[in-house]
Amino acid sequence: MTQIFHDSDEDRRHRARWWTSRIAIYGALVLWAVICLFPIYWTITTAFKLAPDVMQGRLVPFVDFTPKWKGFEALGLSPSTIGTESTPRAEFLKRFFNSAVISVSASALAVALGSLAAYGLSRFTYRFGWMKNDDISFFFLSQLILPPVVLALPFLVLYKELALLDSRIGLILLYALTVLPIVIWIMKDQFASIPTELEEAAQVDGLSVWGAFLTIILPIALPGMVAAFILSLVLTWNEYFFAALLTSTHANTLPVMVASQTGSQGIAWWSMAALSFAAILPLIVVGVLLERYIIKGMAAGAVK
């Protein structure tokens, strides 16, 4: 049987070009994925290594080295120590718990306040002195520029007076304040995409302004709120600067613990790795599961 259709030379060249570009794209993508993921992989595996494994640079668990719970033992979290009393574990859990409480409540507070502010700004007109709506929202946004150092010391003194130093409430308030501009930014965008006719119809049907906001608008704006909440969560969970300055023993967060151990542990990589792993794990989970919302939240401001 003879071949009827031939690839002409022209086609063949085209196809070769197509293949090389495919390979280049996937090569670059895979390379970057490795750059992004290898440090995480490295940390997780190092948490299960012993000193000789670290020094000989063994990479693959079970093949190169046998995983051991040594790193988690130092934290009191390994299977052999989980039943016994352990000070490091109590310490670690306290920090972990602090971080969780502070970041969740600060984000919730910021989203609650930010949504209200953003709703107001997108639906009603205000005059505050010479400032109109746009000026007010610009004022909120401009606080993003404020570097944390500028706020640090006044807050240190203020909190000392109010006895909020080294307390969870203090950090919650401060964190809510720092993420508020971002929340307002995302939520304003979200509310702007909801047509005003919806509320007008609701008010014609006899709902008050608050009623319309709570029953009609909020459910529609929920994805935006989730996005804002997650972004705030990421920022507050990772915050180090204020936490290091404003807390000492009681309300310390996880990043402060990680930072203070960084210098002192020396070559005890396994326990540092276990600690870092514990510090990044919640956010990795959040990132993998809720990636859609995060991207949506960050994209909100970009396309305008």
Next chain:
Amino acid sequence: VSLTVFPLLFGLIIAFSDWNLSSVQGRTFNGIDNLVQMWGDPFYWNALLNMVWYTIAILVEYAIAFGLALMLNAQIRARKFFRVAFLLPLMLSPVAVSWMIGKSMLEPRFGPVARALRGLGVEEVSFFGSPWVAKATIMLLDAWTFIPFMMIMLLAGLQAIPKELTEAARVDGARGWRAFWEVTFPLMLPVSITAILIRIIFKLKLADIVITLTAGGPGGATDTVTSFIFREYRDRSNVGYGTLLAMVYLVLIVVFMTLLMKLAARYTAPRT
């Protein structure tokens, strides 16, 4: 609102006082002495200069982020996997990252990067030894964390470009580089500028990884303004002076950002 305005005013008072938390006499007003001290403080100027370098590095980050966004926007398989993988660095705490990468992967004896470099024949491996190498390492670490941020904004911008436009360009015979430079890039300009501006804001706050990794060393080569003031507060308890530095920094930032936004507004204004 009052929560930010009040501290600012209060900070202004402190800035012009001689106040060391470890001294007994407490706070005394000393007028412009702090300003004079700042003028002659080489480390503060050095930190400011470093900020300029760090900010310039954003252009490289931008180029990489744009490339990644373009690839993610192309017809590829496993797009979701790559998107999640590329996003993850942004989620990690900078403090943990500075240990994960800075202290362990870049460790000169046992770290995998040092090992790989030795395999390639580089003998003297040290990432925080000489000033410029240390600066570059900090830049890379920070880039690692924040490239995803710009990438996502740019990706959103790319997806907002109407398909008809790129197709029309293709019909008109624009291919490859020409299509990119003459169609995609101009359309992406507003988004790019927004992304870069926001990135600059974040960059100007850079401190965590510097504090935990190098404490500003060697010889102040990696110091940022924030990390410098942090040490002024925590290690030297020099509250009045530190606050003045912070205030000066704030003024500089506001001036710089205002100029930048004015400049940017010229390019982002809707062209019809």
